[in-house]
Every structure is written in C-alpha cells, then in structure tokens.
Amino acid sequence: MQFEFHSLFSGSKGNASLVRFGETLLLVDAGVSCRALETALRQRGVQPESLRAVLVTHEHSDHIRGLPLFAKRYGTPVYASYGTWASMQGQLPLPGRQRMEFDPDQDFYIDGVNVSPFPIPHDTPMPVGYSLECMGKKVSFATDLGHTTPKILGCVARSDVLLLEANHDVEMLKAGPYPYSLKKRILGRYGHLSNDACASALAALLPTGVRRVFLGHLSQENNSPELALSAATSTALALGAELDGDVFLRLTYQDRAAEPVLL
Ligand SMILES: [Zn+2]
C-alpha cells in the first residue's frame, strides 16, 4: 500500500491521525493517552517505533496528551512551530535531536514528504494546519480554527484527503449548557469552525478537486453527526457533485478510527 490516511481519534477529548507515504509513517497530533495511541497503531499493523515523526498542530491537551510519554518511549522526532515549542517547553522535555522547530510559513521535508505548515486562527500563540505531499498524493489537516482565510483555503486546495473541522452547530451551541464565556470563545474568530463555516469552505474547496473530506473535531455537546454531515452534503449536492463518486464525505469519531483511505 502506497498511501494511507487514518483518523484514529478526532474530537475535543483527543486527536490523532496516521499517514503513510510508502515507508514513511507520520502521526499528526497525539492527543490521546500513549496507551490508546499504541493500541490504535498496532491494530493497523504499525509498530509505534516505526513512526518517522509526530507533527503537532498546537499545544492544547487534546492534541498532545499522550506525546510526552510516547516521544520519550520511542524517541520519535516531534515537529512543531517555534511558538508552539515555546509554550510546550515545560510539558515536553525532549533531547535536542527530537525537538524539531519550524517557521509556520516555511515548507520542509521529512524523508521525501513535503510538509507545508500554515498558520490557523486559534487561541494559542502559533497554531498551524498542515498539508503533506508526496508520490502525487496530498493530505491536509485544518481543525481548531475560528475561521478560514484565503491562505488556508489556498493551502488545502486540491487535497486528495482533507480533515476539516465541523465543530458545532451554531444554534445548538447558543442554546446549549456551556457558560457564556466558553460559547463566546468557541464562536469567536480564534475558536472553532461551525458546520456552516465548514460547508462554506467546502463550497470553495470541492471545485478545486478536493475529493475525500473527513469532518473533524465534532463537539459531543454542541453538534450531531447528522447535522455536520447534512451541512457538508448540501454543499456538495448544490455544486452538482455525485456523492461517493466525485466526492466522499465521511465522519470522524472521538473514540474510534474513521473509515481509512487506502490509495
Ligand atoms: Zn482541539
């Protein structure tokens, strides 16, 4: 198998995705326990020590929870923006050879994989999304963002696989039990992407050839899988796309892996 994408866990309690480009195995975020990561990897025939790198989007605990132990146990290099490293400092005391810092506007390579980080609007000092490209395949990650920008849309355009946030239904969030300050944070420009904002992004992205979309980081309190999927589906149908032909829309899950992509 040449290319694989697995959303292992996605949601506000923990996030991790596995990508394979040939021999190169990469993890994007490690926001569940080390044990849960090990189990999820081994279930897919991947030995944790064979990972080439962990790419971190930002330092919220739902993205790095298992990372200190995992990185220590397996010696995996950890990549994060220099601003994210500055914030993670105390939590992730790794030797220099595992500590890979990058500028959020600068591409770099891991083995043959071109890694393009891009800044995302979220409430940490220097959060990023990623596009990874190799062997004619492109996979992108855009979760934990308060809004999309032309730059983000440009970076993730033409992805074969896209993990895109569909965090909440605005009406459910407004009517729900969260305190006002938390609602304000989530709805804000540096919070999380709503189903409607996700659908608008897809209206711009699907015509570029984005083919397989995984709806990510769904809130368990302020969203339902049906609402998230229906907003995205309406957009795809309005564009005249044939579902499961031109475009594949899939859900991700907090406690289990989504349907994998094997190309
Ligand atoms: Zn998150």
Ligand SMILES: [Zn+2]
């Ligand atoms: Zn976050």
